[in-house]
Amino acid sequence: MQTALYLIISIVISVAYFQFIDWALMDMQGLDYFYILR
Amino acid sequence: MGRLKSRQAGKKFLAVTGLFAMGVMLLLPIFVALPALAGGAPAAGGPPPDVVAAQEAEGVEGEEVKVEIGRDVYYKTEGPAVGAPAPKTADTEEFYPRYNFESRVLLWVANQQHLYYGSFVLAVPIFCMCIEFAGLVSKDKAMAKKYDQLAYDFVKISLTAYSLTAILGGILIFTFLTLYPAFFGYLSSIFRPVMHIYALMFVAESGTLYIYYYGWDKMKDGLLKWLHCSMSVVLNVIGTVLMFLANSWIGFMMSPAGVDEQGRYLGNIWHVIHTALWNPLNVHRILGNMAFGGGVVAAYAAYRFLSAKNDEERAHFDWMGYIAMSLGVAFLIPLPFAGYWLMREVYAYRQQMGITLMGGLLAWLFIIQATMIGILFLTTNYYLWQALGRMTGGERFQRYIKYFVFILVVGLLVFITPHTIVMTPAELKAMGGQQHPVLGNYGVMSAKNGGINAIIMTTIASFIWYQRGNRVPAVKWAKFGNIFLITFFVVAHLNNIWVACYGYFIPANVRIGLSVPQVAGTLSCLFFGSALNLAMLSKSRELGPIRWGQIAPRSQYALIMLATAFTWMMGLMGYIRSSVRLFWHVNEIMRDNSPWAYTHTIGFGANVISFNVLFFWITILFVFWLGALGAKKAPVPATQPVPGAAPQPATGH
Structure with a gap:
């Protein structure tokens, strides 16, 4: 149970972190990370 | 007693004065540059003072002095055309005196050898500075002594190499003057003040290096x-500035600035130095030199390890090889990113130049380069896995190595897949265009970036294994830490693959921006992964000591291979960078009208590069042999303990 909880927390933080830097670093270059959705 | 005290006070005063003088020396260039930066002073360069005085005297008499105004080819500013235009050469003995041999190859060899040694003597004192500093701040006395001895060994090797560098520099300049007089005359007319400053810096570097080396024993205590x-800091600042100045010449040849379209100098020396590619070249070269220097020193240690006569020597050189390899790889990891930046700037400067490099005439050389980069990273990982064998507890990681090999090989295969193939018109027609309808999707930069980032992240994970080799984290949150660290790396890999795939579905101008988050993901693994791991090991249980010297000899051959592959790659990349100018001495300014203005075949180029590598290694073996010869004359007492604690691999930069 504890392992599953730790795993879920880790996955949420890691995915959020990487998606955030993907978006932020594209935005800093004036580019749209979500280009394909528009 | 009183005399002793006053002598110590005198020493202290001397040391403080010395430190102060060094600080002033380092800040001096900034103060000297201040008036120029403020725009108050006239720019450096221009006609000699006597000519200026004569012109002014004429002006007083009421005659207008006619100075033509030229327009800068890069900065687009206007300035007085004070220099002579670039000479228009012809294929004659006057412009290109020659032997019955290709002048270009002679110059190529002289240049490459000078660069190999130059980069070696730039890198080794920087390592020396790091290691001496590590010894200085180390609390463990025995360890501090070991570090100090290691730094001394390093500088001893570089001293012989330093004089060889100067000799090779002399050979290079004579080769330029005798075989390419018109070109060198033009280049030196533009860089006149820079070349003099370069020569003076060289004198300063020699002086500092000799005091640094011969003063080692005299200056071993206290202040x-x-x-x-701090003298090593001054030495390295001088060395780095020397390299930056030399880079300005090749930067000018590739992407000229500060001259008009006839090549006339416009009086602003900073424009000539600070060309479009100067800073990318500076960053890429300093990182490359460091990785190269680390590789060469590691190879020296491997050579001494393999020829060692007893366990104590083996332990020392095993440790030395590990330190040198760690330092080298610490600079190898950011190197592809600096190279990527350099290529981006090349494309921004002249798109055609970038296409010639990566999608045209020289594209296959880049495939060879990618293969060599893959070899470097695979060899690094192999060495680290072998090095786990010298630790108790290292065997815990053995069963996972095969998965790492899988990721590395897949990443490498993606990274070395070619995209543009040289074809005959018939082949073009049969395929229906330049790109194959299916295979044309392979080998694009989006996928290759994913490949190399996967390789680098796996190498970082190997380093983290090595940090853990003989230790088990004992912090309270160790379980969460482990789960988080593994998850972070897995998500980093998945994100890397996702970004690489996403690049296929969006236009090129958006895709090129994706390389930045990809790099940031890899660097996050490096900084965050290492920091988290070290935090977890801050309280840890040791499973056993590191048995320095008890490592399979094949690991040492891996170090030698690492160094050789790096040497070959440096030769290859220098050739690529040079030949991208095609038939220009100075791109679009001064044409190369010698009979050797064509581009060599890949096979011939590779043979010359191999010759250069062999020549360098034969001469550096001579330098190593000299270093070992000196050590035999003055045997070091074999009472120093073998270090018990593992130094951490450098993970910064």
Whole structure:
């Protein structure tokens, strides 16, 4: 149970972190990370 | 007693004065540059003072002095055309005196050898500075002594190499003057003040290096030791500035600025130095030199390890090889990113130049380069896995190595897949265009970036294994830490693959921006992964000591291979960078009208590069042999303990 909880927390933080830097670093270059959705 | 005290006070005063003088020396260029930066002073360069005085005298008499105004080819500013235009050469003995041999190859060899040694003597004192500093701040006395001895060994090797560098520099300049007089005359007319400053910096570097080396024993205590260590900082600042100045010449040849379209100098020396590619070249070269220097020193240690006669020597050289390899790889990891930046700037400067490099005439050389980069990273990982064998507890990781090999090989295969193939018109027609309808999707930069980032992240994970080799984290949150660290790396890999795939579905101008988050993901693994791992090991249980010297000899051959592959790659990349100018001495300014203005075949180029590598290694083996010869004359007492604690691999930069 504890392992599953730790795993879920880790996955949420890691995915959020990487998606955030993907978006932020594209935005800093004036580019749209979500280009394909528009 | 009183005399002793006053002598110590005198020493202290001397050391403080010395430190102060060094600080002033380092800040001096900034103060000298201040008036120029403020725009108050006239720019450096221009006609000699006597000519200026004569012109002014004429002006007083009421005659207008006619100075033509030229327009800068890069900065687009206007300035007085004070220099002579670039000479228009012809294929004659006057412009290109020659032997019955290709002048270009002679110059190529002279240049490459000078560069190999130059980069070696730039890198080794920087390592020396790091290691001496590590010894200075180390609390463990035995360890501090080991570090100090290691730094001394390093500088001893570089001293012989330093004089060889100067000799090769002399050979290079004579080769330029005798075989390419018109070109060198033009280049030196533009860089006149820069070349003189270069020569003076060289004198300063020699002086500092000799005091640094011969003063080692005299300055081993207290403040004097700090003075000695700060001397290495001065030495390295001078060395780095020397390299930056030399880079300005090749930067000017590739992407000229500060001259008009006839090549006339416009009086602003900073424009000539600070061309479009100067800073990318500076960053890429300093990182490359460091990785190269680390590789060469590691190969030296491997050579001494393999020829060692007893366990104590083996332990020392195993440790030395590990330190040198760690330092080299610490600079190898950011190197592809600096190279990527350099290529981006090349494309921004002249798109055609970038296409010639990566999608045209020289594209296959880049495939060879990618293969060599893959070899470097695979060899690094192999060495680290072998090095786990010298630790108790290292065997825990053995069963996972095969998965790492899988990721590395897949990443490498993606990274070395070619995209543009040289074809005959018939082949073009049969395929229906330049790109194959299916295979044309392979080998694009989006996928290759994913490949190399996967390789680098796996290498970082190997380093983290090595940090853990003989230790088990004992912090309270170790379980969460482990789960988080593994998850972070897995998500980093998945994100890398996702970004690589996403690049296929969006236009090129958006895709090129994706390389930045990809790099940031890899660097996050490096900084965050290492920091988290070290935090977890801050309280840890040791499973056993590191048995320095008890490592399979094949690991040492891996170090030698690492160094050789790096040497070959440096030769290859220098050739690529040079030949991208095609038939220009100075791109679009001064044409190369010698009979050797064509581009060589890949096979011929590779043979010359191999010759250069062999020549360098034969001569550097001679330098190593000299270093070992000196050591035999003065045997070091074999009472120093073998270090018990593992130094951490450098993970910064």
